[in-house]
Amino acid sequence: MIAIKQRGVLPGFGLAMGFTILYLSLIVLIPLSSLLFKTATLSWVDFWGTVASARVLASFRLTFGAALIAALINGVFGLLVAWVLVRYKIPGKRIIDALVDLPFALPTAVAGITLAGLYSSNGWIGRFIEPLGLKIAYTPLGIMVAMTFIGIPFVVRTVQPVLEDLEKELEEAAACLGANRWQTFVRVIFPAITPALLTGFALAYARAIGEYGSVIFIAGNMPMVSEITPLLIITKLEQYDYAGATAIASVMLLFSFLILLSINLVQWWSRRHAER
Amino acid sequence: MGIQIQNISKQFGNYTALDQIDLTVPSGELVALLGPSGSGKTTLLRIIAGLETPDTGTIHFDGEETTQRKVRERQVGFVFQHYALFRHMTVFDNIAFGMTVKPRAERPGKAQISARVHELLGLIQLDNLVDRYPAQLSGGQRQRVALARALATEPKVLLLDEPFGALDAKVRQELRRWLRKLHDEIHVTSVFVTHDQEEALEVADRVVVMNQAKVEQVGTPEEVYDRPANPFVYGFLGNVNLFHCRGNESGGQHGESTFPVDSDGVNIGYVRPGDIRILRRAESAADIAAEVIFIQGAGALPRVELRRVDNGETVHAELPREQYRQLALKIGEQVYIQPTNIRVFVPDYQI
Numbered sequence: 001m002i003a004i005k006q007r008g009v010l011p012g013f014g015l016a017m018g019f020t021i022l023y024l025s026l027i028v029l030i031p032l033s034s035l036l037f038k039t040a041t042l043s044w045v046d047f048w049g050t051v052a053s054a055r056v057l058a059s060f061r062l063t064f065g066a067a068l069i070a071a072l073i074n075g076v077f078g079l080l081v082a083w084v085l086v087r088y089k090i091p092g093k094r095i096i097d098a099l100v101d102l103p104f105a106l107p108t109a110v111a112g113i114t115l116a117g118l119y120s121s122n123g124w125i126g127r128f129i130e131p132l133g134l135k136i137a138y139t140p141l142g143i144m145v146a147m148t149f150i151g152i153p154f155v156v157r158t159v160q161p162v163l164e165d166l167e168k169e170l171e172e173a174a175a176c177l178g179a180n181r182w183q184t185f186v187r188v189i190f191p192a193i194t195p196a197l198l199t200g201f202a203l204a205y206a207r208a209i210g211e212y213g214s215v216i217f218i219a220g221n222m223p224m225v226s227e228i229t230p231l232l233i234i235t236k237l238e239q240y241d242y243a244g245a246t247a248i249a250s251v252m253l254l255f256s257f258l259i260l261l262s263i264n265l266v267q268w269w270s271r272r273h274a275e276r
Numbered sequence: 277m278g279i280q281i282q283n284i285s286k287q288f289g290n291y292t293a294l295d296q297i298d299l300t301v302p303s304g305e306l307v308a309l310l311g312p313s314g315s316g317k318t319t320l321l322r323i324i325a326g327l328e329t330p331d332t333g334t335i336h337f338d339g340e341e342t343t344q345r346k347v348r349e350r351q352v353g354f355v356f357q358h359y360a361l362f363r364h365m366t367v368f369d370n371i372a373f374g375m376t377v378k379p380r381a382e383r384p385g386k387a388q389i390s391a392r393v394h395e396l397l398g399l400i401q402l403d404n405l406v407d408r409y410p411a412q413l414s415g416g417q418r419q420r421v422a423l424a425r426a427l428a429t430e431p432k433v434l435l436l437d438e439p440f441g442a443l444d445a446k447v448r449q450e451l452r453r454w455l456r457k458l459h460d461e462i463h464v465t466s467v468f469v470t471h472d473q474e475e476a477l478e479v480a481d482r483v484v485v486m487n488q489a490k491v492e493q494v495g496t497p498e499e500v501y502d503r504p505a506n507p508f509v510y511g512f513l514g515n516v517n518l519f520h521c522r523g524n525e526s527g528g529q530h531g532e533s534t535f536p537v538d539s540d541g542v543n544i545g546y547v548r549p550g551d552i553r554i555l556r557r558a559e560s561a562a563d564i565a566a567e568v569i570f571i572q573g574a575g576a577l578p579r580v581e582l583r584r585v586d587n588g589e590t591v592h593a594e595l596p597r598e599q600y601r602q603l604a605l606k607i608g609e610q611v612y613i614q615p616t617n618i619r620v621f622v623p624d625y626q627i
Contacts, residue, residue, distance in 0.1 A: 167358070169356045169358065170362065172327050172354070172360070173354065173356060173360040173362075174362075174373070174377075175327075175346075175347040175348050176325060176347055176350075176352055176353065177348075177373055177374035177425065177428075177429060178351075178374055178377050178378060178429060179348060179373070179377040183377045187362075187373070191362075192363065192364060270364075
């Protein structure tokens with residue numbers, strides 16, 4: 001309400017708002033609601049039979065679980081990469097910086113095939129790991145590897161600018177007040193970058209949940225073990241079971257929405273000090 | 277806690293920030309490091325704090341060498357120009373920070389911390405803002421919180437880097453008077469950096485004038501203002517008029533003032549705008565005829581700009597309001613000026 005009353009520097013609140021709603025409707029809301037309409041053609045019993053079947057539930061657990069672990073790994077190591085890129089003078093820094101974006105640009109299928117090749121029993125990495133009794137390719141572990149790969153740029157790219165803007169003086173102030181390095185990191189630096197880190201985490205998580213191309217090549221796709229939900233949806237589509245596919249998709253959508261919403265709430269809470 | 281600075285030098289690449297600085301800050305004094313930007317004053321302050329390491333030289337706190345000691349072990353309070361408050365912490369948590377990061381054995385209890393924070397809040401007169409975040413405070417309030425935070429751990433030395441530089445004129449003036457009062461109450465040895473000569477003269481017990489990596493003069497505000505050691509200090513501490521004077525071997529004469537001259541019989545006399553007398557009629561042959569070219573009547577000391585008739589040089593004068601009203605000058609009028617209190621610096625031939 002206040003936004004309308006206050007005259008901003010840029011005019012056209014009404015127009016901008018109208019356009020935004022129209023645009024979001026066309027791009028996001030209408031496709032998503034058609035998904036729900038298609039799902040609604042199923043009876044309640046059929047819907048429940050589809051989404052609560054053991055195979056589908058196993059895929060949900062795998063997809064959300066693996067994506068969570070991948071996003072957590074990215075949260076830790078993405079922060080580290082961003083830290084190194086911002087704080088240290090290292091030779092070839094620009095090149096490393098550019099490398100971070102590669103998972104964005106690479107076709108996901110290419111990433112999947114490459115990773116599968118690397119981690120399979122006779123691949124460059126797989127041949128050293130397999131004798132240790134650890135199988136990565138064609139297991140849930142491989143899924144996490146692929147999800148980590150495609151998620152890393154999100155964390156690095158959201159944390160990096162915030163770290164760059166962080167005043168050096170804050171650390172100096174903490175040191176003058178007697179804080180050691182660990183206390184300075186935990187109590188001064190980390191809280192300052194938490195909102196950005198959460199954004200990066202949420203983006204990496206969302207991307208990993210929806211990831212299809214790179215995962216299916218390395219997953220092995222064994223029902224109940226290493227079958228991700230997006231693959232299950234494709235399988236249903238190939239069997240012309242459109243309603244079944246949309247039913248699974250809408251449950252996935254609901255969960256994703258709830259997860260992202262809760263991350264946003266945490267993020268909003270972590271930004272509470274920024275209010276003016 | 278006195279600070280002894282001996283032979284401190286610091287280079288940044290090819291740039292010399294500090295060149296063999298010796299300085300003693302007596303215990304309990306409030307000392308200003310005054311100089312133009314690039315004079316090395318902030319670097320010196322940061323070296324005292326341990327935020328920067330000197331290339332050569334030593335720092336002693338009361339005879340105890342601290343040159344190699346880490347920042348967090350030096351027990352200095354540092355106040356930054358841009359406050360450097362922790363944005364995600366309330367005013368309370370900011371002030372308490374220094375106490376809460378102490379090793380467990382030395383850490384005061386919750387009640388003690390709270391009592392100390394409230395004591396400091398009283399000192400900075402912000403008791404009612406204890407739960408605010410820095411973003412909800414004005415600049416002046418933020419700087420006071422930063423000061424309280426620096427004082428919370430009872431530092432041996434308080435260092436302030438252009439503490440009022442980011443504030444507007446009014447708040448600035450208020451805060452520096454407040455700082456002076458505060459220092460009179462707590463007597464912690466303090467060093468503050470400023471490029472504002474008014475601030476240094478008003479607040480400090482002792483002023484250290486710096487220029488181009490060297491100390492030009494150390495003295496009380498009166499000393500440096502009234503008896504500047506060299507032309508730089510004279511010019512930096514206030515506005516100045518230059519008079520090129522001729523004299524003979526025994527000394528120059530200008531009106532009633534005598535002053536030494538160099539071998540060519542030429543010297544430059546320095547006169548503050550406040551020491552220029554403006555006369556309607558010439559009183560002696562030495563009085564200089566000049567034309568009024570600009571008048572700024574607003575302010576505590578009205579300023580008049582005059583052009584000398586003989587050589588066209590501009591002379592700035594400031595005169596008390598009452599005298600200004602009596603004279604009732606108008607632009608274009610011809611008057612006479614009489615420089616009083618002329619300062620002359622004998623050129624240094626060692627260079």
